[in-house]
Amino acid sequence: xxxxxxxxxxxxxxxxxxxxxxxxxxxxxxxxxxxxxxxxxxxxxxxxxxxxxxxxxxxxxxxxxxxxxxxxxxxxxxxxxxxxxxxxxxxxxxxxxxxxxxxxxxxxxxxxxxxxxxxxxxxxxxxxxxxxxxxxxxxxxxxxxxxxxxxxx
Amino acid sequence: xxxxxxxxxxxxxxxxxxxxxxxxxxxxxxxxxxxxxxxxxxxxxxxxxxxxxxxxxxxxxxxxxxxxxxxxxxxxxxxxxxxxxxxxxxxxxxxxxxxxxxxxxxxxxxxxxxxxxxxxxxxxxxxxxxxxxxxxxxxxxxxxxxxxxxxxxxxxxxxxxxxxxxxxxxxxxxxxxxxxxxxxxxxxxxxxxxxxxxxxxxxxxxxxxxxxxxxxxxxxxxxxxxxxxxxxxxxxxxxxxxxxxxxxxxxxxxxxxxxxxxxxxxxxxxxxxxxxxxxxxxxxxxxxxxxxxxxxxxxxxxxxxxxxxx
Numbered sequence: 001x002x003x004x005x006x007x008x009x010x011x012x013x014x015x016x017x018x019x020x021x022x023x024x025x026x027x028x029x030x031x032x033x034x035x036x037x038x039x040x041x042x043x044x045x046x047x048x049x050x051x052x053x054x055x056x057x058x059x060x061x062x063x064x065x066x067x068x069x070x071x072x073x074x075x076x077x078x079x080x081x082x083x084x085x086x087x088x089x090x091x092x093x094x095x096x097x098x099x100x101x102x103x104x105x106x107x108x109x110x111x112x113x114x115x116x117x118x119x120x121x122x123x124x125x126x127x128x129x130x131x132x133x134x135x136x137x138x139x140x141x142x143x144x145x146x147x148x149x150x151x152x153x
Numbered sequence: 154x155x156x157x158x159x160x161x162x163x164x165x166x167x168x169x170x171x172x173x174x175x176x177x178x179x180x181x182x183x184x185x186x187x188x189x190x191x192x193x194x195x196x197x198x199x200x201x202x203x204x205x206x207x208x209x210x211x212x213x214x215x216x217x218x219x220x221x222x223x224x225x226x227x228x229x230x231x232x233x234x235x236x237x238x239x240x241x242x243x244x245x246x247x248x249x250x251x252x253x254x255x256x257x258x259x260x261x262x263x264x265x266x267x268x269x270x271x272x273x274x275x276x277x278x279x280x281x282x283x284x285x286x287x288x289x290x291x292x293x294x295x296x297x298x299x300x301x302x303x304x305x306x307x308x309x310x311x312x313x314x315x316x317x318x319x320x321x322x323x324x325x326x327x328x329x330x331x332x333x334x335x336x337x338x339x340x341x342x343x344x345x346x347x348x349x350x351x352x353x354x355x356x357x358x359x360x361x362x363x364x365x366x367x368x369x370x371x372x373x374x375x376x377x378x379x380x381x382x383x384x385x386x387x388x389x390x391x392x393x394x395x396x397x398x399x400x401x402x403x404x405x406x407x408x409x410x411x412x413x414x415x416x417x418x419x420x421x422x423x424x425x426x427x428x429x430x431x432x433x434x435x436x437x438x439x440x441x442x443x444x445x446x447x448x449x450x451x452x453x454x455x456x457x458x459x460x461x462x463x
Contacts, residue, residue, distance in 0.1 A: 044423035052413075092390060139425075143418045143434075146427030151391035 197295025352451025382458025
């Protein structure tokens with residue numbers, strides 16, 4: 001349950017904290033976008049763990065996972081200013097070479113999280129099947145973007 | 154003095170003749186060729202996905218049925234120059250629709266074209282050379298069923314000396330060897346030998362995993378002592394990871410984690426697959442679960458590579 005609470009907090013922080021994060025973005029956009037993406041990873045870990053039945057499903061946890069990816073999808077793309085391709089980053093040069101393509105991938109991510117958030121409702125998806133239906137399409141967008149816009153590793 | 158020059162000229166002539174002889178494109182023996190027979194296209198489709206053919210020969214970004222339009226054109230930018238994937242559709246004029254089964258098998262296992270030219274090893278025949286006659290026959294039958302795509306792909310863009318195809322005959326003598334890379338399972342875990350060998354076949358043969366996950370020497374040959382130990386990305390940025398069971402690295406993945414990654418595209422930490430590996434993963438997801446489990450079993454029981462090689 002502890003992990004669930006953490007996730008919910010992460011979702012809230014991301015959802016409500018966008019403005020304050022934006023104020024600091026110029027300090028270190030790489031650090032900021034990494035933190036956002038790690039929240040997506042954590043949400044995927046929670047969601048995937050429940051999908052694989054390694055973690056018991058509860059609607060509140062499903063909601064936290066979806067809220068986290070939703071908030072991330074709306075903020076993540078703002079932290080790729082020119083010049084932030086240098087440094088400790090997995091971001092591929094293609095992001096700056098093909099900004100329209102990157103924006104299209106972000107739009108797919110946002111469209112998927114919008115649907116998931118709508119399906120999630122006030123209490124979160126009622127059962128695991130509902131959660132899979134909502135979260136599955138979001139997870140499917142990860143590799144679509146990572147294929148081109150993340151360095152190989 | 155004149156005699157000495159004459160001897161030198163004769164020696165140079167002999168060396169050239171030997172070099173010419175050694176660089177001749179090889180083909181299957183009559184006995185090997187007689188073991189071939191055209192097979193089952195349905196089975197051949199699985200071989201097609203295992204072999205990752207569409208990843209280079211379909212149009213960049215193709216998904217779904219478009220993966221079967223094999224007109225080529227993908228550019229592989231490597232330290233040796235730019236290789237352009239050719240048309241391998243069923244077109245008789247521009248693809249390989251006019252090839253016999255033996256032509257096809259010679260290309261796949263000897264890197265030799267029907268008209269006796271050497272193919273560049275960007276086409277991973279060094280791995281495909283390990284494929285069984287059954288799989289080659291099934292794949293050949295499947296290749297006849299894919300759509301015909303008109304138009305030849307552009308030529309490779311290579312500088313001297315890499316633009317001399319004949320020279321590849323010598324390269325093949327050094328680096329083309331159909332013997333298995335790993336002779337037996339390593340480690341002290343319990344091994345299902347049949348499953349491990351199936352995994353070895355898929356990884357070392359059609360799956361051609363070693364072509365990117367193993368470093369190459371100055372001549373572009375795989376450094377087999379560092380088999381699957383990771384390497385600089387042959388195209389673009391980044392590094393292809395070590396997939397030997399290294400402690401603190403890939404060794405922390407269970408066999409189930411590896412099989413799940415190949416099926417879903419998610420690592421144990423729920424990072425997603427990226428880069429060219431997206432194609433590979435999506436191909437592997439089309440195989441039976443038993444094949445993904447076999448690949449995992451093999452990768453869990455191969456030697457680790459001591460130092461990360463470059």
